[in-house]
Amino acid sequence: xxxLAIIIAYLVLLLGLGAVAARFSRGTSRDYLLASHSxxxxxxxxxxxxxxxTAFALVGSxxxxxxxxxxxxxxxxSSSGIVHSLCFFVIGVKLWKLGQQHGYTTQVxxxxxxxxxxxxxxxxxxxxxxxxxxxxxxxxxGAGAVVNGVTRGTFDEAFASSGHGVPPWLGSLTICxxxxxxxxxxxxxxxxxxxxxxxxxxxxxxxxxxxxxxREIGGGESxxxxxxxxxxxxxxxxPEKLVMKPPKLFFFSFLLIPLSAGMFPHxxxxxxxARSAAAFKLPVIVHPLFILIVWVxxxxxxxxxxxxxxxxxxxxxxxxxxxxxxxxxLLGKVAGPVLSGLLSAGIxxxxxxxxxxxxxxxxxxxxxxxxxxxxxxxxxxDDGRVVRMARLFIxxxxxxxxxxxxxxxxxxxxxxxxxxxxxxxxxxxxxxALYWRRLTLPGAVASVLAxxxxxxxxxxxxxxxxPPDPRYKFLGMLPVxxxxxxxxxxxxxxxxxxxxxxxxxxxxxxxPNSSGGRAIPDVPELPD
Amino acid sequence: xxxxxxxxxxxxxxxxxxxxxxVGAQQWSGSWSSETLVLGFLPAPLxxxxxxxxxxxxxxxxxxxxxxxxxxxxPEALLSDAEVVRTTGPxxxxxxxxxEPS
Numbered sequence: 365x366x367x368l369a370i371i372i373a374y375l376v377l378l379l380g381l382g383a384v385a386a387r388f389s390r391g392t393s394r395d396y397l398l399a400s401h402s403x404x405x406x407x408x409x410x411x412x413x414x415x416x417x418t419a420f421a422l423v424g425s426x427x428x429x430x431x432x433x434x435x436x437x438x439x440x441x442s443s444s445g446i447v448h449s450l451c452f453f454v455i456g457v458k459l460w461k462l463g464q465q466h467g468y469t470t471q472v473x474x475x476x477x478x479x480x481x482x483x484x485x486x487x488x489x490x491x492x493x494x495x496x497x498x499x500x501x502x503x504x505x506g507a508g509a510v511v512n513g514v515t516r517g518t519f520d521e522a523f524a525s526s527g528h529g530v531p532p533w534l535g536s537l538t539i540c541x542x543x544x545x546x547x548x549x550x551x552x553x554x555x556x557x558x559x560x561x562x563x564x565x566x567x568x569x570x571x572x573x574x575x576x577x578x579r580e581i582g583g584g585e586s587x588x589x590x591x592x593x594x595x596x597x598x599x600x601x602x603p604e605k606l607v608m609k610p611p612k613l614f615f616f617s618f619l620l621i622p623l624s625a626g627m628f629p630h631x632x633x634x635x636x637x638a639r640s641a642a643a644f645k646l647p648v649i650v651h652p653l654f655i656l657i658v659w660v661x662x663x664x665x666x667x668x669x670x671x672x673x674x675x676x677x678x679x680x681x682x683x684x685x686x687x688x689x690x691x692x693x694l695l696g697k698v699a700g701p702v703l704s705g706l707l708s709a710g711i712x713x714x715x716x717x718x719x720x721x722x723x724x725x726x727x728x729x730x731x732x733x734x735x736x737x738x739x740x741x742x743x744x745x746d747d748g749r750v751v752r753m754a755r756l757f758i759x760x761x762x763x764x765x766x767x768x769x770x771x772x773x774x775x776x777x778x779x780x781x782x783x784x785x786x787x788x789x790x791x792x793x794x795x796x797a798l799y800w801r802r803l804t805l806p807g808a809v810a811s812v813l814a815x816x817x818x819x820x821x822x823x824x825x826x827x828x829x830x831p832p833d834p835r836y837k838f839l840g841m842l843p844v845x846x847x848x849x850x851x852x853x854x855x856x857x858x859x860x861x862x863x864x865x866x867x868x869x870x871x872x873x874x875x876p877n878s879s880g881g882r883a884i885p886d887v888p889e890l891p892d
Numbered sequence: 893x894x895x896x897x898x899x900x901x902x903x904x905x906x907x908x909x910x911x912x913x914x915v916g917a918q919q920w921s922g923s924w925s926s927e928t929l930v931l932g933f934l935p936a937p938l939x940x941x942x943x944x945x946x947x948x949x950x951x952x953x954x955x956x957x958x959x960x961x962x963x964x965x966x967p968e969a970l971l972s973d974a975e976v977v978r979t980t981g982p983x984x985x986x987x988x989x990x991x992e993p994s
Contacts, residue, residue: 434938435924442918442941445948450911453952457961591933599929606935608924616919645956652948660942 367514367696368530370705371712375542378716381561382546382554403556403637405646411556411634412647413654414563414717416448416625418499422566422662422714423506424780427687429666430680433605436666439618441659445652447622452648455626456635458798460644462873463636470725471632471794472733478797479805480869482737487812489733491790492629493761496722498783499628500765503719504536505779506688507712508769511535513692514708536769539712540762543719547727548755555720556637562713567657569710573695574661576707580698581672594668601671617841620848624787627794630718630725662691669694726761727754782823785844789815792852796859801870807859814854818847903958907951914951918944 403411418424429436459474468474471492472485509532516529523531546554575587582593598605625631638644669690672679674697684690691711695704731754793811796803822843839846918941926936934942 434935437938438918438941442944442948445945446911446914446918449948449952453955453961588931588933591931592929595929595933595935603927606929606937607927608921608937612919612921615921619915619919641961645960648956649949649953652945652952656942656945660938663938 365518366701367705367708368518370702371511371514371709374709374712375538378542378546378558378562381558382549384557403634403643404639405643407556407560408634408638408643409647409650409654410560410563411637411717411721412452412631413651414559414566414714415630415634415721416444416628416718417563417566417655417658417714418503418506418718418780421658422570422711423509423688423691424502425659425662426666426669426691427689429605429663430669430683430687430690433602433607434663434667435608435610437659437663438608439610439615440621441655441663443619444622445655447619448625448655449648449651451623451626452635452644452651455794455798456631457641457644459632459794460635460638460641462798466872469633469636470729470732471627471629472729472737475793475797475808476737478869478873479803479808480865481805484805484808485733485737487809489729491786491812491816492627492729493726495783495786496629496726497761497765497768498779500719500722500762501768502780502783503715503722504540504765504769505532507539507715507719508532508534508536509686509688510692510708510711510715511538513689514696514704516693516696533770536766539716539719540766543716543723544759544762547720547723547758555724556634558720559717562717566710566714566717567654569707569713570658570661572703573699573707573710574665576699576703577665577668577694580674581668594664594672597671597673598667602667605667605670611840613840614842617845620788620844621781621784621842623791623848624784627787627790629729630721633725633728634721665694666690674698723758723762727758730754730757781842781844782819785842785847786815786819788844789819789847789851792848792855796855797873800859801874802859802864803855804859804862804865806862807855807857810858811851811855815847815851818850819843822846900958907955907959910951911955914944914947917947 425436425440459468462468462474466474466477468477472488475488476482476485511530512526512532512535513529516527518530519528521528523529526532546558578587578590578594581597582590582595584590584593595606635644669680672694679694679697680690684693692708695707699707735753790812793808796807796811923937923940928936930936930939
C-alpha cells in the first residue's frame with residue numbers, strides 16, 4: 365500500500381506542476397505550443413533526453429537484457445549516443461533555424477512549404493500519426509506493467525488475476541489521464557518543466573535503484589564487492605549473458621534504429637522551443653553521457669535478474685511471461701516499500717516524460733496541419749472551438765492507443781523496433797529537404813509511399829504481424845534496413861526523373877552562399 | 893544570421909572523418925566474445941561500448957567547436973533559463989492574442 369500511496373502522491377505533484385506552469389503562460393498560442401522559443405540549453409537537454417528515453421529505455425532494456433544479455437547496450441545505447449546527437453546536430457539545428465525564419469510549428473508545415481504542396485501534408489499527417497500510436501503504446505504498456513509489478517500483493521482480496529496488485533489496465537488508464545491533465549493545463553512550458561523534473565527524478569532514482577539492487581543481490585561489504593557478487597552469480601548460472609554474439613549484419617542494422625529521432629514529430633516541436641542554435645550544443649555533447657548513465661544500470665540489472673537470489677530463493681525461477689515486468693518485480697522483491705514506491709515513481713517519470721510531448725504534439729499537428737490549414741486566409745474562426753477539437757483529437761488517439769494496449773501486449777522492445785523503423789524510413793525525406801536542392805514533390809511522395817508499403821509488407825510477413833516476432837530478420841537485418849533503402853532509392857530516382865523545384869523555392873531554403881550545390885536553371889513551379 | 897560556420901573546411905572534414913571512425917569503432921566486434929570482467933564485475937564487451945559512449949561525448953564536444961552548423965547567437969542565448977523568464981516580457985503580438993491556444 366505504501367508504494368501505491370507514493371505513486372499517487374507523485375502523480376498529484378505532477379498535476380500541481382502543470383497548474384503552476386499554466387500561471388506562467390503568456391496566453392498566446394505560440395507560448396502554449398512552443399513556450400515562446402524561450403528554452404535554454406539545460407531545459408532543452410533535459411526535455412530532449414526525457415522525451416527520447418521512454419519505457420523502451422528503462423523497462424524494455426531491462427527486460428531485453430534479461431533475455432539477451434549485455435549485448436543490448438551495444439545494440440541500442442552506444443549507437444543511440446552517436447546517432448541521436450548526430451540528428452540534433454545535422455537536422456535539429458537546421459530545422460530550428462528554418463522554423464525561426466518561417467514560423468513553422470510542425471513538420472508538415474515545413475514540408476508543405478519546402479515542397480510547394482499543400483496536399484503533401486494530407487499524405488504525411490496520417491503516416492506520422494500512425495507511427496506515433498505504436499510509440500504511445502510503448503509508454504502506455506510500460507506504465508501499466510510498472511504499476512502492476514510494484515503493487516503486487518497490495519490487496520488481500522481484489523485483483524487476484526493481477527497478482528493482487530493494481531491491474532495493468534487501471535495503471536495505464538490512470539497515467540494517461542494524469543498526463544492528459546497536465547499537458548492540457550501547462551502546454552509546452554508545462555511539458556518542458558515536467559520533462560526536466562521527471563528526467564532528473566528518473567536519473568537520480570535510476571542510480572539509486574542500481575545501487576539498491578546490487579547491494580541486495582550481490583551482498584558483500586563494499587559496493588564494489590556487491591557489484592562483483594551480483595555478476596559472479598551470472599557467471600556461474602548464465603555466462604552466455606555476459607558476452608555478445610549477434611550476427612554482424614544484424615548488429616549493423618540496429619545502428620539505423622536511432623536515426624528515427626530525426627523524424628519524431630514531438631522532437632521536432634521540442635527543437636523549435638530552443639532560444640538559439642547555441643542552445644543545442646549542450647544536448648549534442650551530453651546526450652551520449654546521459655544515455656550511458658541510464659542504460660548501463662538497466663542492462664546490468666536485467667542480466668543480474670537472470671541469476672538473482674533473494675532470501676535464499678531464485679527471484680525468477682521461471683522466466684516471467686511478460687519481460688516488461690522484470691524490473692518492477694525485482695524492485696518489489698529487493699527494495700523496502702518506501703524505496704520501492706519512490707523508484708517506481710522514477711520509472712513512471714521516464715514513461716510520462718515521453719507521453720506528454722507526444723500528446724501535445726498530436727494536438728498541435730491536428731490543429732495546425734488539418735484544422736487551421738483548411739481555413740481560408742481571411743476567415744475568422746473560433747479559437748476556442750479549434751482548441752476543443754484539438755483536445756478531442758488527442759483524447760481520441762489516446763483512447764485508441766489505450767484500447768490497443770488491452771490486447772495481447774508485445775514486448776516493449778520489439779514493438780519499439782517496428783515503430784522506429786517507420787520513422788527511420790522518413791529520414792531520407794528530411795535530410796533531402798534540408799540538404800538536397802534536387803528533391804522534388806514527386807520524389808518526396810514516392811519516398812513516403814515506398815516507406816509505407818515496405819513497412820506494411822515486412823510487418824505482415826512477420827508471422828502475421830502482431831505481436832512482432834523478435835527473431836524476425838529480412839536479408840539478415842532488421843526490417844529497418846530494407847525500409848530505409850527502399851525509401852531512399854525511391855526518393856532519389858523519382859526526384860532525378862522529375863522537374864527540379866524553382867529557384868524561388870530553393871532561394872528560400874538554400875541561401876546563395878550556403879553549401880549544397882550549384883543553382884538550378886529556373887523552371888516553372890510543379891502543379892500541386 | 894551568418895551562414896559561415898566556425899572552423900576551417902579542413903577541420904570540419906577531419907571532424908566528420910572522426911565521426912565515421914567512431915561509428916566504425918561502435919561496430920567493431922573484436923571484444924564481443926571476451927570473458928574478461930573489468931574491475932571484476934563489468935563484462936569486457938560492455939566496458940568497450942561504455943568507452944565508445946564516452947568517446948562520443950568527446951567527439952561531439954569537438955564538433956560543436958570546429959563544425960557547428962550555425963553561429964547564430966543572440967544576446968538571450970547567454971542568459972540562463974531563469975534570467976530569460978525574468979527579463980523577457982510579452983511581445984506586441986502576444987499581448988493581442990486571444991489568450992487561448994490555437
